[in-house]
Amino acid sequence: MLQMMPSDPVAAASSRQPWKRRLGLHWISYVCARLLLYLVLGLGAFLILIPFAWMISASLKTIDQVFAYPPVWIPNPVRWENYREALVGSLHPFIPRYVANTLYVAFFSLLGEILSCSLVGFGFARLRFPGRRWLFMVVLGTMAIPYYVVMIPQFIMFNSLGWRNSFKPLIVPRYFATSGFAIFLFRQFFMRISTELFDAARMDGCSTWGIFGRIVVPLSKPVFATLLILGFTFYWNDFLGPMLYLSRARLHTVSIGLAFFRGIQGVQWNHLMAASTAIMSPCILLFFFFQRLFIQGVVVTGVKG
Amino acid sequence: MVGERLAQRRSRDKVSRTRAFLGLRFTKMTMAQREALEGYIAISPWIVGFIAFTGGPILASLFLSFTRWPLIEPPEFTGLQNLIRLAGDPLVGQALKVTSLYTFGSVPLSIILGFTLALLLNQRVKGLAVWRTIYYLPAVVSGVAVAVVWVWVFQPEFGVLNTLLRYIGIEGPNWLFSRTWVIPSLILMSLWGAGGGIIIYLSGLQGIPTEIYEAASIDGANAVRRLFSITVPMMTPVLFLQLVLGFIGSFQVFTSAYIMTRGGPGNASLFYVLYIYRNAFQYFEMGYACALSWVLTLVIVAVTLLLFWTARFWVFYEVEVGEF
Numbered sequence: 001m002l003q004m005m006p007s008d009p010v011a012a013a014s015s016r017q018p019w020k021r022r023l024g025l026h027w028i029s030y031v032c033a034r035l036l037l038y039l040v041l042g043l044g045a046f047l048i049l050i051p052f053a054w055m056i057s058a059s060l061k062t063i064d065q066v067f068a069y070p071p072v073w074i075p076n077p078v079r080w081e082n083y084r085e086a087l088v089g090s091l092h093p094f095i096p097r098y099v100a101n102t103l104y105v106a107f108f109s110l111l112g113e114i115l116s117c118s119l120v121g122f123g124f125a126r127l128r129f130p131g132r133r134w135l136f137m138v139v140l141g142t143m144a145i146p147y148y149v150v151m152i153p154q155f156i157m158f159n160s161l162g163w164r165n166s167f168k169p170l171i172v173p174r175y176f177a178t179s180g181f182a183i184f185l186f187r188q189f190f191m192r193i194s195t196e197l198f199d200a201a202r203m204d205g206c207s208t209w210g211i212f213g214r215i216v217v218p219l220s221k222p223v224f225a226t227l228l229i230l231g232f233t234f235y236w237n238d239f240l241g242p243m244l245y246l247s248r249a250r251l252h253t254v255s256i257g258l259a260f261f262r263g264i265q266g267v268q269w270n271h272l273m274a275a276s277t278a279i280m281s282p283c284i285l286l287f288f289f290f291q292r293l294f295i296q297g298v299v300v301t302g303v304k305g
Numbered sequence: 306m307v308g309e310r311l312a313q314r315r316s317r318d319k320v321s322r323t324r325a326f327l328g329l330r331f332t333k334m335t336m337a338q339r340e341a342l343e344g345y346i347a348i349s350p351w352i353v354g355f356i357a358f359t360g361g362p363i364l365a366s367l368f369l370s371f372t373r374w375p376l377i378e379p380p381e382f383t384g385l386q387n388l389i390r391l392a393g394d395p396l397v398g399q400a401l402k403v404t405s406l407y408t409f410g411s412v413p414l415s416i417i418l419g420f421t422l423a424l425l426l427n428q429r430v431k432g433l434a435v436w437r438t439i440y441y442l443p444a445v446v447s448g449v450a451v452a453v454v455w456v457w458v459f460q461p462e463f464g465v466l467n468t469l470l471r472y473i474g475i476e477g478p479n480w481l482f483s484r485t486w487v488i489p490s491l492i493l494m495s496l497w498g499a500g501g502g503i504i505i506y507l508s509g510l511q512g513i514p515t516e517i518y519e520a521a522s523i524d525g526a527n528a529v530r531r532l533f534s535i536t537v538p539m540m541t542p543v544l545f546l547q548l549v550l551g552f553i554g555s556f557q558v559f560t561s562a563y564i565m566t567r568g569g570p571g572n573a574s575l576f577y578v579l580y581i582y583r584n585a586f587q588y589f590e591m592g593y594a595c596a597l598s599w600v601l602t603l604v605i606v607a608v609t610l611l612l613f614w615t616a617r618f619w620v621f622y623e624v625e626v627g628e629f
Binding site: 037038040041044045048049050051052054055058066067069071116119120122123124127128129130132135138139142144145146147148149150151152153154155156157159173175176177178183208209212233237238239240244255256258259261269272273276279280283284287288291294295 | 337340341342343344345346347348350351353354355357358359361362363365366369374376422425426428430436438439440441442443445446447448449450451452453454455457458462463464465468469497500504553557559560563564578581582585586591594595598599601602605
């Protein structure tokens with residue numbers, strides 16, 4: 001902070017009470033301001049948490065308590081069976097299958113994305129070829145292209161290939177570096193690796209692909225981690241893509257399953273809320289444990305979610 | 306010389322005759338040429354992917370806009386018929402209206418809310434990590450689960466929103482079932498996720514050097530003055546980026562509209578991408594849907610360019626050279 005002359009009486013007094021110097025206010029005003037701050041933050045946090053609380057509360061109620069008036073906040077009795085009934089019960093036996101499908105798609109898509117985008121990112125980062133700057137700008141440009149522009153021709157193409165009702169349309173494109181974001185991350189990362197490492201490898205007779213496989217890939221673990229976390233969240237929540245290509249129920253993903261979650265008597269809210277809570281929880285847990293990676297991914301591109 | 310000998314030795318083997326040819330070529334290249342070739346090989350997956358899944362479809366979509374293709378029959382070229390139909394289609398205007406209302410409502414409010422939150426959180430509050438986690442949580446969950454939960458929140462008789470309103474004596478509206486309230490409902494839901502931007506705003510705020518604030522307070526600026534004369538101008542690049550990205554993203558809303566209202570009641574929440582989806586995958590009017598998607602793209606491009614033009618007047622970059 002500022003260096004004040006020791007002979008300055010105001011400064012001498014203020015140095016014992018730094019908030020006074022900053023605000024020039026009486027300490028009561030300062031305390032009031034802090035109280036107001038925490039009050040506003042607290043109110044905001046409370047409002048944010050209400051939908052979560054409402055969801056969990058409904059997920060543990062019996063059906064009549066769901067529609068009770070005046071409304072019941074804390075369910076009594078707490079009906080944990082809702083979760084069992086919603087996820088594996090006789091009315092909704094498919095959710096485990098949907099989870100398996102979603103994990104299958106996520107795993108093979110992420111595998112393709114990491115393999116192809118690391119190679120392409122490596123090419124853009126460390127290999128010199130004419131036109132690489134322009135081509136990389138095109139890569140960045142593809143990040144701006146919305147899905148609805150390409151979804152119809154892609155659908156027609158996959159349809160004529162007979163790939164409807166299979167996971168192929170969702171997985172195969174990932175092996176062709178369709179994620180500009182991943183290419184961007186890899187390129188950033190690879191450009192920061194010191195050139196001496198590459199020079200030393202070359203002097204030892206290592207080919208370019210050898211450098212890629214033996215040096216670059218083992219070093220890329222941080223980028224792998226970020227892409228895995230963000231990618232899993234994306235594939236877990238992806239709705240439009242799966243809905244276009246997966247009409248047979250046994251192929252549905254978790255998002256489709258939740259969207260069309262119906263009991264025999266129509267929508268059973270307590271079961272639906274139980275299913276929603278269960279389906280939200282992996283993403284929330286991942287966020288709690290890997291906050292830093294989420295934040296890193298967001299800050300790099302300025303894009304949230 | 307050596308290369309040729311090696312090649313001859315290799316070419317004895319029938320299989321490696323081609324290899325010998327390539328090997329000969331390969332050893333005769335300069336290092337730069339070899340690196341360039343390797344570069345192209347490295348990015349070849351992307352080139353294939355771009356042609357097959359991005360560039361190709363975009364061109365195809367443009368071409369398809371001038372056809373009529375119900376999929377079960379072969380496509381027929383119809384010229385400008387789709388455009389004429391578009392111009393006369395009242396639902397196109399409705400879709401644009403709905404999407405624009407939603408966008409102009411939710412994006413500015415989201416940014417103001419998110420930025421204010423970030424300002425508050427930047428005040429050296431205790432337990433910052435906890436607050437940040439809570440406010441960021443809605444942005445972590447997305448898609449179907451969120452839409453489903455909010456349908457329940459908005460439920461006119463038993464949902465939490467109207468329940469809370471009843472506590473303070475207000476009889477809440479029918480939210481998703483009311484023509485006037487359906488778009489405000491969706492805007493409200495998007496504001497719930499406004500905390501998603503705090504990460505970006507916080508990192509931007511922490512990038513403002515403290516010397517500026519100190520210099521200002523020496524000159525007698527109070528906290529409010531410092532906020533509007535220093536903080537906000539310094540943050541305009543970040544705010545601008547969020548504005549542009551927010552607009553672009555908002556125009557493409559699909560999942561919440563599909564799950565929560567299917568465009569209802571009576572097309573009052575017919576988001577544009579939902580209308581594209583309807584035409585393509587319910588009516589199987591591929592050509593018309595492609596034409597629709599190009600109109601939307603043009604609108605988004607126009608709005609983005611407009612935003613960039615206004616940026617000259619209110620976005621301040623540190624290294625600017627007074628061009629206006």
